[in-house]
Amino acid sequence: xxxxxxxxxxxASLLSHAWADVTTPTASQLEQEQRRIEAERKAMFDPNNxxxxxKAPALPSSAAVQGEMxRIEAERKAMFDPNNxxxxxxxNVFPNVPTPEVSNVDIQALAKRYEQRADARRTDDLMVFVxxxxxxxxxxxxxxxxxxxxxxxxxxxFKDNSWKATAFAIKDLGEKRGxxxxxxxxxxxxxxxxxxxxxxxxxxxxxxxxxxxCALPDTYAAVAGDVSLDYALDEIAQHDRRFTxxxxxxxxxxxxx
Numbered sequence: 001x002x003x004x005x006x007x008x009x010x011x012a013s014l015l016s017h018a019w020a021d022v023t024t025p026t027a028s029q030l031e032q033e034q035r036r037i038e039a040e041r042k043a044m045f046d047p048n049n050x051x052x053x054x055k056a057p058a059l060p061s062s063a064a065v066q067g068e069m070x071r072i073e074a075e076r077k078a079m080f081d082p083n084n085x086x087x088x089x090x091x092n093v094f095p096n097v098p099t100p101e102v103s104n105v106d107i108q109a110l111a112k113r114y115e116q117r118a119d120a121r122r123t124d125d126l127m128v129f130v131x132x133x134x135x136x137x138x139x140x141x142x143x144x145x146x147x148x149x150x151x152x153x154x155x156x157x158f159k160d161n162s163w164k165a166t167a168f169a170i171k172d173l174g175e176k177r178g179x180x181x182x183x184x185x186x187x188x189x190x191x192x193x194x195x196x197x198x199x200x201x202x203x204x205x206x207x208x209x210x211x212x213x214c215a216l217p218d219t220y221a222a223v224a225g226d227v228s229l230d231y232a233l234d235e236i237a238q239h240d241r242r243f244t245x246x247x248x249x250x251x252x253x254x255x256x257x
Contacts, residue, residue, distance in 0.1 A: 126151030126250060128229065129187060129197040132159045132169055138226050142196060143173045143180060145229040149250050153180040156187045189215050190222065198223045198232035200243045200250075218242065230254050 025033075043049055060068075078084050128146050130139060130153055146153050153175075159166045170180050186192075190199050191214055205219035221240040223232040230251050237247035 125201045125203050125246065127154050127186065127190075127199045127201070128152075129154045129156075129190070129192045129195050129199065131156060131195045134195060134226070136173075138196070140173050142229065143175050145254060147175065147179045149229075149253055151179065151250075154186050155180065155182045156184050156192075158182055189213065190220060192222075194224065196224070196226055198227075198229065198236075200233075200236055200246055202242075221247075 126146065126149055128142050128151065130142055132139070132155070143153050159169045166182065173180070189209070190197075199220055199222045201215070201220040205216070208216045208219050210216060221236045221243045223235045233247045233251040233254070237244045237251065
């Protein structure tokens with residue numbers, strides 16, 4: 001019994017000493033700790049702090065730059081040296097590009113034929129405005145009919161912006177007389193906004209233009225639509241007395257009369 005009382009007394013003594021050691025910080029101590037933490041935070045984010053300031057990357061010395069340039073130049077000379085054993089017997093490797101078939105179209109002859117036609121400066125009174133965006137069947141029909149009458153098929157521009165591609169496309173249409181021309185000015189002159197359009201003009205009125213450079217309305221007749229040339233000529237003959245005689249003459253010629 002005495003032993004138990006003694007143990008309890010010792011335990012109570014120890015607990016009292018432990019609670020005595022745990023003390024609550026004073027307001028002054030808390031304020032001091034806050035100042036310490038704030039000082040550390042400011043130092044951490046201070047751009048002028050030597051401990052945290054980023055160091056500028058070290059630039060190579062002038063001697064190191066010169067040495068690197070000499071090394072590169074030596075490699076370049078060795079690469080192009082015809083006596084360099086490493087490259088002297090190296091085989092040239094070329095890409096396997098298929099060779100295009102030889103074309104039978106004489107581009108020079110086509111160009112000469114069109115130049116001769118331009119040099120003649122003949123004023124056509126029959127024109128049909130077309131585009132390569134039209135169906136090939138319609139284009140071939142128009143080109144064949146206009147060619148029979150000695151008229152002109154007018155394009156607004158080159159196919160794929162290429163003279164060569166245009167020449168091949170014209171050949172595919174069966175045109176051989178130089179009756180197809182590229183003339184964007186004619187599109188503007190006769191106010192052609194869509195194709196095909198058949199136009200009959202008065203050659204003597206070729207220079208009669210309005211203030212915008214367009215042909216005067218009474219100097220030409222036009223029929224729009226993907227129709228045959230003889231149909232377009234009949235329409236002009238029936239509805240525009242100014243061009244009745246010319247349209248009928250072309251229609252008879254086209255029908256072989």
